[in-house]
Amino acid sequence: MIKFLKFLVLSTLILSCAGPATQRLNIDSNALDAETKLQQTLALQKIKERYERLQRVGYPILKNSGDLCDNTVNSIGVMFNAYVDTDKYSEIEKEVYGIDEEGIKVTYVIPSSAAFKSGLRKNDEILKINNLEVSSDREKFHKGLEKFRNKSETLKVEFLRDGVSKSVSFDLDLICNYPILLVQNDSVNAFANGSQIGITTGMIRFAQRDEDLGLVIAHELGHNMMGHISKLRTNSLLGTIVDLAAAYYGVNTQGVFGQTGARMYSQEFEAEADYVGIYYLERAGYSTENVANFWREMAVEHPGSINQSHTSTHPATPERFLEINAAIKEIEEKKKSNQQLIPNTVAE
Numbered sequence: 418m419i420k421f422l423k424f425l426v427l428s429t430l431i432l433s434c435a436g437p438a439t440q441r442l443n444i445d446s447n448a449l450d451a452e453t454k455l456q457q458t459l460a461l462q463k464i465k466e467r468y469e470r471l472q473r474v475g476y477p478i479l480k481n482s483g484d485l486c487d488n489t490v491n492s493i494g495v496m497f498n499a500y501v502d503t504d505k506y507s508e509i510e511k512e513v514y515g516i517d518e519e520g521i522k523v524t525y526v527i528p529s530s531a532a533f534k535s536g537l538r539k540n541d542e543i544l545k546i547n548n549l550e551v552s553s554d555r556e557k558f559h560k561g562l563e564k565f566r567n568k569s570e571t572l573k574v575e576f577l578r579d580g581v582s583k584s585v586s587f588d589l590d591l592i593c594n595y596p597i598l599l600v601q602n603d604s605v606n607a608f609a610n611g612s613q614i615g616i617t618t619g620m621i622r623f624a625q626r627d628e629d630l631g632l633v634i635a636h637e638l639g640h641n642m643m644g645h646i647s648k649l650r651t652n653s654l655l656g657t658i659v660d661l662a663a664a665y666y667g668v669n670t671q672g673v674f675g676q677t678g679a680r681m682y683s684q685e686f687e688a689e690a691d692y693v694g695i696y697y698l699e700r701a702g703y704s705t706e707n708v709a710n711f712w713r714e715m716a717v718e719h720p721g722s723i724n725q726s727h728t729s730t731h732p733a734t735p736e737r738f739l740e741i742n743a744a745i746k747e748i749e750e751k752k753k754s755n756q757q758l759i760p761n762t763v764a765e
Contacts, residue, residue, distance in 0.1 A: 454509065457509050458509055458512070458513060461509055461510060461513045462513055464599065464601075465513060465514065467599055467618060467621050468599045469525050470621065470627075470630070471597050471598075471599055471616055471621070471630075471634075472496075472525070472527050472597065473527060473528055473529075473627075474627050474630045474631050474634060475597040475614070475631070475634045476492075476494065476527045476529050476530060476592070477529040477701040477702060477703075478631060478634055478635050478638060478697050478698065478700075478701040478703075479492075479592040479593040479595065479597075479638070480492075480529060480530075480590050480591070480592045480593075480701070481697070481700040481701045481702070482593050482638065482642070482697045482700060482701070483590075483591040483592050483593055485593075485642065485697075485759070486592075486593040486594070486642060487642075488593065488594045488595070488641075489591050489592065489593060489594055490566070490591075490592060490593075490594035491565075491566045491567070491569045491589040491590070491591060491592075492530070492566070492589060492590045492591075492592045493530070493532060493562065493565075493566070493572070493589060493590075494526065494527040494529075494530025494531060494532045494533065494590055495523055495525070495526050495527070495530070495532045495537065496523070496524045496525040496526075497521055497522065497523060497524060497543070498514060498515040498516055498521065498522045498523075498524050499521045499555045499558055499559065520542050520543070520551065521542070521543045521551050521555070521558060522540060522541065522542050522543065523537060523538065523539055523540060523541045523542075523543065523576075524539060525539055526538060526539060530590055531587040531588055531589070531590050532572075532574075532585075532587055534587070535574075535585040535586065535587035536583075536585045537574060537576070537585055537587075538578070540578075541576040541577070541578050541583075542576055542577040542578075543574065543575075543576050544575045544576055544577060544582070545574075545575040546561070546562070546565070546572055546573070546574050546575075547565065547570065547572060547573055549561035549562070549565075565589070566589065569588075569589055569591075570589070571586060571587070571588050571589075572586065572587060572588075572589065573585075573586045574586070574587075593638060593641075593642070595609070595612065595613060595614050595638060595641045595642075596613050596614070597613075597614045597615075597616065597634060598613055598614065598615045598616070599616060599618065599621075600615045600616060600617045600618070601617075601618055602617040602618060602619060603617070603618065603619040604617055604619045604620075605617070605619045605620050605623045605715075605718070605719075606619065606620055607620050607633050607634075607636070607637050608637065609637040609638070609640035609641045609645070609646060610641075610646060611641055611644075611646035612641070614634060614637040614638060614641065615637075616630075616633065616634065616637075620633060623714075623715075623718070624711070627703070628698075628703050628704055628705070628707075628708050629708065629711045629714075631698050631701065631703045632694065632695075632698055632708050632711055633711075635693075635694035635695070635697040635698040635701075636690045636691055636694040637690070637694075638694065638697055639689065639690035639691070639692075639693040639694040639697065640686070640690045642693065643686070643689055643690065643693060645686040645689070645690065683730040683731075684730065684731065684732050687730070687731045687732055688732055688736075688737075688740060691732075691737055691740060691741055691744070692740065692744050692760060693760045695708075695741055695744040695745060695748065696744070696748065696758055696759065696760045699745075699748050699758055700758055705745050705748070706745075708741065708745075709737075709738045709739075709741040709742045709745070710738075712734040712735075712737045712738040712741070713734070713738060715734055716734040716735075722734045723735060747761070
């Protein structure tokens with residue numbers, strides 16, 4: 418009975434909530450459906466545009482760092498409208514990406530790729546790649562492309578452009594095998610997980626200059642190439658072993674050693690990723706002249722990042738600004754003396 422009375426009181430309070438003073442206008446259902454579809458289309462087009470920007474900016478960094486990478490892959494540098502399974506895509510996705518169109522067409526060619534330099538362009542309709550003829554079997558098409566990638570073959574692509582048959586030939590690009598992903602998140606952030614690079618939509622909006630976005634991508638590539646993720650996991654595991662040993666003797670550490678291990682050298686790893694990242698950016702042909710200003714802009718938006726803290730996982734923005742400029746100076750000196758643009762190691 419008491420529970421029922423409590424429920425009744427709460428229900429009365431909810432019914433007493435204040436409402437709007439004016440009447441809500443009636444909206445035509447057809448107009449609502451049309452506007453909903455339009456906004457979904459605009460949103461998907463923006464996602465496509467941002468993803469293509471990521472590839473355009475990031476590809477030359479992955480490509481020109483290929484000789485420094487232990488993990489590489491042969492890349493075509495081309496996006497097609499062909500997907501093995503189209504059932505999982507909505508009608509709007511099919512429309513924006515051209516998934517339902519007949520044949521196999523090029524939807525995007527990365528400007529720094531060998532395919533682009535050979536003359537292949539968006540909307541070219543593929544007829545044949547080497548001995549792989551285009552058919553309605555899209556799964557066969559993708560498997561055939563994968564075989565070419567594994568063998569590092571030179572590709573001869575036959576295609577139609579404006580009804581005219583053409584052909585181009587090019588070698589596959591050797592790039593670092595760390596795919597760059599678009600993450601739908603408004604936070605100004607990026608990450609590396611040892612196998613991929615993730616850039617949030619918030620970061621893309623913040624890094625408006627391609628050089629700035631390239632700086633972020635090169636930094637995350639540095640984390641992957643220097644093995645920081647596996648090192649952090651190892652450090653965390655070592656700390657956890659101490660926690661378990663303490664628990665065996667009756668001491669509850671509340672996981673403090675594992676947490677400490679997970680943060681061990683985190684600032685140093687971030688600084689190292691900044692350092693090697695500048696080299697990757699320079700090797701990709703980007704201007705590094707004012708790229709350190711990225712951290713001044715970050716400080717303006719996030720003042721809390723200015724002051725140094727030993728508990729922070731990242732160096733303070735003033736440190737990052739100065740260290741990046743020092744790395745740029747080091748690179749300029751190497752260029753003057755015709756040295757290879759390879760980051761210095763501790764042994765040197």
